[in-house]
Amino acid sequence: MRSVSDATAGHVGVGWRHAHYAELLERSPTLDFLEVHSENFFADGGAALAVLERGRAQYPVSLHGVGLSLGSAVGLDNWHLDQLARLVQRVDPVRVSDHASFARGRFKGATVHAADLLPIPFSTEALGVLCANVGRVQDRLQRVFMVENLSAYLHWNPFDGERAWIETEFLTTLARRTGCQLLVDVNNIYVNALNAQLRDGVALDPVQSCRDWIDAIPADVVGEIHLAGHCHVSDAHGDIVIDDHGSRVCDAVWDLYRHAIGRFGNVPTLIEWDTDVPSLDVLLDEAWRARTHCTDVLQLLTRPTSQEGRS
Amino acid sequence: MSALARQQQALLDALLAWPSENAMKNIASYVEDTRSRGLKAYQTNGHALAERALAAAYPVLAQIVGDESFADLARALWHAQPPLCGDVACWGGGLAAFVRASAQLKDVPYLGDVARAEWALHQCASAADGAADLQTLALLTTHDPQQLRLQLSPGCAVVRSAWPVASILTAHRDGSPSFEQVGEMLRVACAQDAVVWRCGLRPGVRLAVKGETELLLPLLRGESLAEALDAAHAVDFSQWLPMAVQSGLLLSVRREPEVP
Numbered sequence: 001m002r003s004v005s006d007a008t009a010g011h012v013g014v015g016w017r018h019a020h021y022a023e024l025l026e027r028s029p030t031l032d033f034l035e036v037h038s039e040n041f042f043a044d045g046g047a048a049l050a051v052l053e054r055g056r057a058q059y060p061v062s063l064h065g066v067g068l069s070l071g072s073a074v075g076l077d078n079w080h081l082d083q084l085a086r087l088v089q090r091v092d093p094v095r096v097s098d099h100a101s102f103a104r105g106r107f108k109g110a111t112v113h114a115a116d117l118l119p120i121p122f123s124t125e126a127l128g129v130l131c132a133n134v135g136r137v138q139d140r141l142q143r144v145f146m147v148e149n150l151s152a153y154l155h156w157n158p159f160d161g162e163r164a165w166i167e168t169e170f171l172t173t174l175a176r177r178t179g180c181q182l183l184v185d186v187n188n189i190y191v192n193a194l195n196a197q198l199r200d201g202v203a204l205d206p207v208q209s210c211r212d213w214i215d216a217i218p219a220d221v222v223g224e225i226h227l228a229g230h231c232h233v234s235d236a237h238g239d240i241v242i243d244d245h246g247s248r249v250c251d252a253v254w255d256l257y258r259h260a261i262g263r264f265g266n267v268p269t270l271i272e273w274d275t276d277v278p279s280l281d282v283l284l285d286e287a288w289r290a291r292t293h294c295t296d297v298l299q300l301l302t303r304p305t306s307q308e309g310r311s
Numbered sequence: 312m313s314a315l316a317r318q319q320q321a322l323l324d325a326l327l328a329w330p331s332e333n334a335m336k337n338i339a340s341y342v343e344d345t346r347s348r349g350l351k352a353y354q355t356n357g358h359a360l361a362e363r364a365l366a367a368a369y370p371v372l373a374q375i376v377g378d379e380s381f382a383d384l385a386r387a388l389w390h391a392q393p394p395l396c397g398d399v400a401c402w403g404g405g406l407a408a409f410v411r412a413s414a415q416l417k418d419v420p421y422l423g424d425v426a427r428a429e430w431a432l433h434q435c436a437s438a439a440d441g442a443a444d445l446q447t448l449a450l451l452t453t454h455d456p457q458q459l460r461l462q463l464s465p466g467c468a469v470v471r472s473a474w475p476v477a478s479i480l481t482a483h484r485d486g487s488p489s490f491e492q493v494g495e496m497l498r499v500a501c502a503q504d505a506v507v508w509r510c511g512l513r514p515g516v517r518l519a520v521k522g523e524t525e526l527l528l529p530l531l532r533g534e535s536l537a538e539a540l541d542a543a544h545a546v547d548f549s550q551w552l553p554m555a556v557q558s559g560l561l562l563s564v565r566r567e568p569e570v571p
Binding site for chain 2: 112123154
């Protein structure tokens with residue numbers, strides 16, 4: 001059996017990376033889905049695509065992109081959208097997603113791609129661009145797309161007289177206007193809260209600010225949750241928390257995950273690990289933890305109260 | 312230009328311009344974090360990605376120049392020729408010309424050709440799959456070569472070089488010839504042509520056999536077998552054919568539709 005289908009059982013997948021291609025196919029562990037980065041499979045052919053097709057034969061696959069550049073003022077790259085559409089047709093994924101970020105823009109007279117998840121301002125203009133681009137993606141793919149909140153390492157100053165949207169309001173409006181879903185990365189929220197604490201130097205409670213963030217998102221627009229590790233960097237340039245996907249999920253993020261499941265319900269959950277990728281057993285242990293937390297919260301929510309039990 | 316476009320261009324300038332002093336001053340007027348710690352994080356990430364992406368495409372060149380020089384090279388190329396699309400595997404094709412133009416690398420004159428051959432291998436790995444149809448080989452005995460086209464392996468390419476580029480690559484990839492032998496070939500500037508092809512899903516590179524380059528180049532241009540054989544006087548086709556079939560270089564033979 002590849003998946004758990006109980007209504008109160010967590011629906012958990014892992015990021016399937018090169019280091020685990022062969023081992024995961026061989027061991028075929030119990031997982032509800034595999035996630036891959038879309039761009040890694042844009043090739044016309046070759047070994048990577050062949051492996052993906054074998055994985056798809058065993059598991060549902062979620063395509064998670066890092067390069068659509070949904071927030072770019074210069075618009076989407078037609079080539080990129082073509083490749084994504086071709087891949088979607090090829091693997092029939094359970095979900096397709098990317099980030100509320102930009103990477104494309106003009107540089108020295110050419111349109112370039114910075115190959116990063118660069119933050120967009122929470123401005124009315126950026127919201128309009130994001131909505132238009134997400135709408136175009138959904139029209140092309142003929143399916144509901146998902147957009148992930150970002151871990152952002154800089155914050156834009158609003159222009160004079162410009163409305164500065166709150167991130168949760170910005171993302172919720174995106175979902176309402178376009179019909180897309182939100183992919184809530186709990187670790188990203190926490191990383192942003194830790195960096196806000198470092199940046200502003202005040203006694204913010206990062207966990208409480210994350211709970212407030214989660215509470216501000218309507219449950220009906222959330223389609224997936226991501227969990228990952230992060231790292232604290234302190235060097236000559238200063239202190240910062242980086243969403244490096246290079247360690248286990250920390251306790252605070254597990255607590256926030258439980259809060260998120262309590263609020264959003266049984267949403268598919270992904271364990272991401274992209275840097276210093278550990279043994280498959282460690283990754284599967286993280287997936288087991290996620291399933292245990294999720295199932296526990298769902299059972300608490302559905303358990304009859306003691307009074308109901310007596311009546 | 313809209314406010315959003317100005318913001319995004321300022322950030323791209325800050326991350327991609329080199330040297331970046333002016334761009335950093337410009338971005339400071341758009342962002343809250345005046346300490347630029349966040350910008351540094353994005354710059355660092357970009358450089359690390361450049362090194363990983365380039366090392367994936369050019370593992371032999373990376374071994375030749377060493378980790379530190381290769382990291383410098385990756386960063387320099389990142390700023391000089393940033394990616395044009397969101398698939399970072401497509402980035403780095405300009406490395407051959409970049410190293411040829413580099414004053415610091417002028418004492419390693421064969422690096423540009425190594426880069427060309429490695430880029431051909433990199434592209435070969437992701438070329439559209441092709442299926443072998445060995446029954447079609449029978450067409451070789453029943454039809455005039457003028458009517459026949461040979462379908463070669465996905466990503467097949469020939470890299471001509473004034474240097475022993477095939478031996479440099481196979482020495483690093485397969486351990487043969489020895490580095491001592493390659494050193495001697497470099498000393499006498501031994502010219503070699505490298506054949507890049509894919510056997511199933513696995514890309515490979517080898518030294519072209521006698522006359523093979525002249526045979527393959529017309530075939531890769533889509534010319535008929537007769538035209539290829541006319542150009543390749545030195546090739547022994549009866550020896551080349553079984554070797555090409557067994558190694559996966561030749562997938563099938565196709566008969567051109569007759570012109571009425």
